[in-house]
Amino acid sequence: MFTIEVVSVTEEDLPTVETPNTLIVSPLGSFAAEPTAAAAEPANGQSEKARPEDVPPTAPSPSMPITKVQPFLNEDDLRKSVWERALDHRLELLVSVTAVVVITLSLGIGLGVGLSCAGKFRCGASSKCIEALLQCDGKEQCENGEDELSCVRLSGRSSVVQVQRAGLWMTVCFDDWTIWLGESACRQLGYNSYVASSSSPVNSIEPELQYILVSLDSPHGGVVKLHNMTIISKSQCTSGKVATLKCIECGFRPQYTSRIVGGNLSRPGQFPWQVSLQNKGEHMCGGSIITPHWILTAAHCVYGFSNPVEWGVYAGITELPGHGSAALEVDKIVYHARYKGKLDYDIALLKLRTPLLFNGSVEPICLPNHGEVYEDGTMCWISGWGATENGGESSVVLRSAVVPLISTKECTQPDVYPGLISAGMICAGYLQGGVDSCQGDSGGPLACEDSSVWKLVGATSWGIGCADANKPGVYTRITQSLSWIRQEMEVRTREETLQAITAN
Ligand code: ARG
Numbered sequence: 101m102f103t104i105e106v107v108s109v110t111e112e113d114l115p116t117v118e119t120p121n122t123l124i125v126s127p128l129g130s131f132a133a134e135p136t137a138a139a140a141e142p143a144n145g146q147s148e149k150a151r152p153e154d155v156p157p158t159a160p161s162p163s164m165p166i167t168k169v170q171p172f173l174n175e176d177d178l179r180k181s182v183w184e185r186a187l188d189h190r191l192e193l194l195v196s197v198t199a200v201v202v203i204t205l206s207l208g209i210g211l212g213v214g215l216s217c218a219g220k221f222r223c224g225a226s227s228k229c230i231e232a233l234l235q236c237d238g239k240e241q242c243e244n245g246e247d248e249l250s251c252v253r254l255s256g257r258s259s260v261v262q263v264q265r266a267g268l269w270m271t272v273c274f275d276d277w278t279i280w281l282g283e284s285a286c287r288q289l290g291y292n293s294y295v296a297s298s299s300s301p302v303n304s305i306e307p308e309l310q311y312i313l314v315s316l317d318s319p320h321g322g323v324v325k326l327h328n329m330t331i332i333s334k335s336q337c338t339s340g341k342v343a344t345l346k347c348i349e350c351g352f353r354p355q356y357t358s359r360i361v362g363g364n365l366s367r368p369g370q371f372p373w374q375v376s377l378q379n380k381g382e383h384m385c386g387g388s389i390i391t392p393h394w395i396l397t398a399a400h401c402v403y404g405f406s407n408p409v410e411w412g413v414y415a416g417i418t419e420l421p422g423h424g425s426a427a428l429e430v431d432k433i434v435y436h437a438r439y440k441g442k443l444d445y446d447i448a449l450l451k452l453r454t455p456l457l458f459n460g461s462v463e464p465i466c467l468p469n470h471g472e473v474y475e476d477g478t479m480c481w482i483s484g485w486g487a488t489e490n491g492g493e494s495s496v497v498l499r500s501a502v503v504p505l506i507s508t509k510e511c512t513q514p515d516v517y518p519g520l521i522s523a524g525m526i527c528a529g530y531l532q533g534g535v536d537s538c539q540g541d542s543g544g545p546l547a548c549e550d551s552s553v554w555k556l557v558g559a560t561s562w563g564i565g566c567a568d569a570n571k572p573g574v575y576t577r578i579t580q581s582l583s584w585i586r587q588e589m590e591v592r593t594r595e596e597t598l599q600a601i602t603a604n
Contacts, residue, residue, distance in 0.1 A: 290589025
């Protein structure tokens with residue numbers, strides 16, 4: 101930050117200046133023509149006009165009459181009231197006040213329109229905002245239709261189905277639920293798959309999910325948009341249950357049998373969702389498999405390298421370079437609309453050209469649900485081929501470590517990362533140092549096991565140094581970017597379906 105030192109200067113400190121009786125008035129104001137100006141300034145050194153170097157360079161000719169003046173000791177001027185002095189400067193005052201008002205207004209309007217969208221819905225990264233009431237109303241108001249995306253979500257520990265209309269999220273009762281609705285919901289969540297619908301008693305789910313209950317008028321087959329169905333609001337679910345949904349088998353390690361292994365080297369199948377992202381054959385970052393088509397990573401890994409052709413994804417390996425197995429080709433790279441090359445919104449998605457086959461050594465990790473909270477102190481796993489010391493080479497073998505989640509409160513302490521941790525980040529590690537992710541681990545998983553299902557809580561993003569005391573690892577908080585992830589997956593899955601239709 102740039103700071104200016106204010107030096108206190110008293111009248112005695114100021115030199116006696118030689119000033120001609122008549123002066124050419126400089127364009128920036130009046131110097132000796134108005135000695136009152138100098139007298140009116142507080143004697144704290146900010147009196148620009150009394151500083152000798154400000155004397156206009158037009159030096160008086162030797163023939164000019166010279167009078168010695170001491171600008172601060174004009175008694176008449178000292179006796180003038182603040183108001184009189186202000187009056188002497190009314191023009192300057194008026195100009196500067198107007199300038200300040202104009203600048204503040206234009207900045208305010210600019211920021212308001214461009215950045216805040218207060219109370220409204222912003223169309224993707226664009227500056228267009230629409231009324232919140234128009235979100236998920238069945239009609240596209242945004243250019244790219246973002247207002248009709250992310251209209252379904254899974255919430256809470258039990259993956260409760262919620263639909264949105266007019267910016268309001270409602271929990272769906274199991275009452276008239278059908279597999280058609282389940283399949284449609286999964287499609288809207290960006291999956292090509294559907295596993296099962298189930299139900300949970302209303303009183304067993306998180307209280308905030310119980311407030312607004314609705315049932316959906318069930319279609320008889322076909323893919324629909326849930327938020328466009330007839331929504332019947334209910335004070336209670338007739339069945340006493342709400343709909344829960346599973347779109348993909350994820351978060352399992354079918355090939356892993358836990359056994360104590362040397363150090364923190366990982367065993368095949370221990371992190372089946374871990375991939376190595378390689379640019380022109382070189383390991384750059386980690387990533388996590390979330391569906392057969394999608395890899396989640398950090399935006400800074402692909403920012404400026406967004407040509408899919410240069411990238412290869414290696415799945416189901418523990419040793420680098422892994423070139424024994426074929427690299428999976430990348431079809432598309434998208435990073436968060438709000439990522440600006442800094443620390444915030446450090447998340448990206450890679451779409452694979454051909455879908456992955458899950459076989460035990462390659463498996464997807466579950467995305468967390470909306471509203472899920474992870475208590476600080478929860479032990480989670482980080483993994484990757486990153487450097488084993490700050491500035492070191494990447495590791496040949498996949499390594500992993502257990503780290504506790506750190507609350508944002510603790511992570512923003514003055515000696516940790518004051519003012520640097522946003523709502524979209526989560527810290528994990530040890531304040532005493534020693535265990536951490538490092539360069540080359542970025543984009544990889546921060547995975548937490550939650551009743552024997554593994555969930556992706558974070559993506560490795562940044563840290564100062566590696567494993568230093570009070571400088572834990574910082575991870576992109578996945579729950580904060582869920583709607584962006586869903587939105588991207590839904591759009592691309594829709595594009596694919598359209599392509600398939602036109603191709604047939
Ligand atoms: N930005 C690094 C990367 O690109 C990850 C750094 C993580 N640092 C840490 N101290 N946890 O790989």
